[in-house]
Amino acid sequence: MFFGPACIPCIVKQASAASLRFAADDEALQYKIIRETCSALSLADDSITAPGFSVILQDILVKNTGVPDPYYYVKRRNLQNAQNYIPLLREIIRNSSDELETAVRAAIIGNAIDLSANPGFDIASEISRMNEDSITLPSYKRFREEVADARLILYIGDNFEEALFDKLLIEALHPRRVAFAVRSAPVTNDITFRDAVEINLPDLCEVVESGSRIAGTYIGQCSAQFMDLYENADIVIAKGQGNYESMINETRPVYFLFRVKCDVIAARSGFGKGMGVMILNQSDK
């Protein structure tokens, strides 16, 4: 079992935070959302992952608020905030001795934006620490070598706002062909096709829906279009802890770029909570 017992209180806390966010003036509705989450958790199979549960929580929020994409406006507020930092980051990348490595670091910083597991994020503070040991890249050397020869790169996205930072890395990956995978339905603040269009991602690279509705990627649920890219890409990059949690047992090499956001994943990955990492599922353990 990968989804540990400690994930359950964390998910109830997320449900409580969401109930306050989307039903602030209705305590009875807050109770209902949290209670329905508790009920679903009491019945969930042990083999479920935390990202796998995200779609259950999303359904509870949608049903109780009557809003099909509860995080729609929150995502856009965060995006506005994130946008302020992109010119500075592009400048830092341009002036660095290894633009690719700096772009990888910038992309990992974007993963700090997470309304579920890291609601108190602070982008400015993240940028000030981007060259410190708070980000570790044990797979970077191999990644750089593989990028040199790559023709097709599949980049599996995570949060909407984070995709602004992903664009910096995608720019650094050009002129290779890059396909960017988004979720197939709104779930927390994860990026959807509609979101990708809004930030002009299709002008930079191909954008495909993965077929996955969870806050991560269940390969077994993915579309034929996605699977074709997944199987034929020279490099797969998967952003965010949710993709790590749901894809860690995959056999093909995947570069995971994420911030370690909880004790369960710290124990599983071997990196401390708060660390930003670039690790391969295959060779880095």
Place this chain on the structure above:
Amino acid sequence: MFFGPACIPCIVKQASAASLRFAADDEALQYKIIRETCSALSLADDSITAPGFSVILQDILVKNTGVPDPYYYVKRRNLQNAQNYIPLLREIIRNSSDELETAVRAAIIGNAIDLSANPGFDIASEISRMNEDSITLPSYKRFREEVADARLILYIGDNFEEALFDKLLIEALHPRRVAFAVRSAPVTNDITFRDAVEINLPDLCEVVESGSRIAGTYIGQCSAQFMDLYENADIVIAKGQGNYESMINETRPVYFLFRVKCDVIAARSGFGKGMGVMILNQSDK
């Protein structure tokens, strides 16, 4: 509703901590304990208080561990630790200009020992801050005046280890007649009759079971013996947040001595989280 929606994630977290404490080597049992708690929470009435839920969680722990008093050994380890500080506190009280006030402060410090809501307590650090603004006693003046005329004082206990600190205040209340109420069954680390005997409390004052099994005091469930004391005492002192949560709507004056341990009670009491307080339910709001 007094037990707010935010109590639910807190209770699941307590269940998770208890499952790790009492089923450390058995992940399947940890899941079972946390899931049964979630199930009970999904069904609990909105009018339940967090202390009211404590007995449900206790029953889940007892059933799954097969141990009638799971906290028995934990309480005794904490007691040993607490004992080291009692001579120093007695000295501080003896050398103070107002021994009663200092004893009240010592009793409040004891309330920091709480395995449910404050598992990371540090007694030495509490003592070093006992005369600072981290403890506020808006009812102390009235309390001191009432103590002068009191013949019978009912002192409703809370945690086992905390009772060592309560003894210091009971000593300061002598020669008035003091009756000390304990829980009628083990629940978390709260004090029972057996515990009271172990720390020689019957040598210092009367000890009675309240009739309450929760980590607090439901007056409606209390024994005739307790109710006789409750109705006839000149002063009632109730220790701990659990007693505050379960007795705040009582009409007779009750002096609540406790550490504010969560945001819900901070909002309800008007005192910041982490503050030690002595407040009356009647006149201090």
